[in-house]
Amino acid sequence: IMFDKADRKPISVPLFQSVANVLAEEMARMNVEELARQLDCSSKIFFILFRELAFTPTFII
Helix, strand or coil, X not given: CCHHXXXXXXXXXXXXXXXXXXXXXXXXXXXXXXXXXXCCCCHHHHHHHHHHHHCCCCCCC
């Protein structure tokens, strides 16, 4: 449930949220080449996908 669409905040936090937050912080410190290497894809493909996801309103970290 997104906060802007609900009358109240969720009662609990998903079990994976702390892991997702750590991964997001680690990935935010990497450059495109390192992220591509970690995700096993070409940097060109990764950059295109990241750019598309980062600038869509549904992208949530």
